[in-house]
Amino acid sequence: MNFDLSSDQHMMRDACRRVMATAIQPILDQSPIDRPLPKAAAKQVLQHLAQLGLTAARLPEDAGGPGMTVLDYGLLCEQLPPVVAFILLPQETTIARIHHGCSAEQRERLLPELIGANRIVCTAATEPDVGSDPRAVRTRIREEKDSFVVNGRKMWISNGSISDVINVTCRDDSNNLVRILVDRAQSEVEVKEISMMGLRQCHLAEMAFHDCRVPKENLLGTSQDGAKILTLTWLANRPLIGLCAVHLAQRAFDAACVYAKDRKQFGKAIGNFQLIQERLADMETAIVASRLLCYNALAAIDRGERANGVSAMAKRFAVSACDRAIAPAMQVHGSMGLSRELGLERMARDVRMLSIPDGTPEILTLIQGRELTSFDAFRQ
Ligand SMILES: Cc1cc2nc3c(=O)[nH]c(=O)nc-3n(C[C@H](O)[C@H](O)[C@H](O)COP(=O)(O)OP(=O)(O)OC[C@H]3O[C@@H](n4cnc5c(N)ncnc54)[C@H](O)[C@@H]3O)c2cc1C
Structure with a gap:
């Protein structure tokens, strides 16, 4: 197998290193080294990464992606310190998850703002009692008139405390794992930062959903694809x-x-x-x-x-x-x-x-x- 980089890959890698050194590192340096970055700073970091196409790295070009392979994406991730990669990955991964199995209307409504990092998004699957076995998720979702109601707790969620939108994995009345987007501008969520030994400029959060009402159009995909x-x-x-x-x-x-x-x-x-x-x-x-x-x-x-x-x-x-x-x-x-x-x-x-x-x-x-x-x- 040949892993010599092509000239395009060299160019992408050099551009990523340049953006990291000249645009992103100064943002990290302006904040304390051992505290989560302020939301505005994290957003700026994401916006620089969006310019490189990284917030939509896994999306096809017709959906707003940069048309890179996942190997290209890996080459670029390797250039980023993990504090930056762990601000990027929740955003990019959740965008890929929203893209998969979403309706055209949802893609159009949700993705542009997230890809441009005008809004921050994360995925909340892990719970206080549910870690390595995500199929055991307990957070419940029930239908009530024109909305869904979410109840449960999530734990260790990257970018959780600074996210505008949370992609929550939950269980419906038929016990299927489903995904729903909770928009914090519309629905109330309790969020608390968790302090960790490393990646201290990143955010990890605990969150609680108490009778959290979510509009029906925010349910993603099918009942089997969670x-x-x-x-x-x-x-x-x-x-x-x-x-x-x-x-x-x-x-x-x-x-x-x-x-x-x-x-x-x-x-x-x-x-x-x-x-x-x-x-x-x-x-x-x-x-x-x-x-x-x-x-x-x-x-x-x-x-x-x-x-x-x-x-x-x-x-x-x-x-x-x-x-x-x-x-x-x-x-x-x-x-x-x-x-x-x-x-x-x-x-x-x-x-x-x-x-x-x-x-x-x-x-x-x-x-x-x-x-x-x-x-x-x-x-x-
Ligand atoms: C930096 C960071 C970022 C994260 N970001 C997110 C996020 O964005 N969204 C999200 O939903 N979650 C996130 N998580 C949570 C993470 O996915 C879970 O912590 C992980 O799945 C493990 O779950 P747990 O911590 O509950 O450990 P547990 O599953 O309780 O495991 C405890 C120990 O038992 C071991 N173990 C479990 N089952 C078995 C088995 N069958 N055989 C042998 N050993 C076993 C585990 O390996 C581990 O050593 C993040 C965690 C970290 C540290």
């Missing part, structure tokens, strides 16, 4: 999140290489010592292997192949290998590696956040195992 649409987007999200881990590990590795050549002890640069060289070699191997597994999974999705196994493998390997690669990068820096000034400790905290969303390592192992054996460990 679980299917979630799964469909997770397939690409997994290697995309793997590439977020690659971004962090690559930066930590680059810093370690520079430091190993500059820092002198025992009269020579520490890069002369074989134990330091081994750490650098291990880090590079982890990063290259992770990147290739993620590209491989995205390319399989682009070819229309069944990618459940390769996508699970890519995320599980990349997040864990990159997590393990950041620790030796800190070690090479000695005390400096532990300082807040250098930022490696922040990367170590950020990479840990990537292990859970869109499939924990345990769940991903079982998905890969199911592909290998045809036995479903979840529902025997």
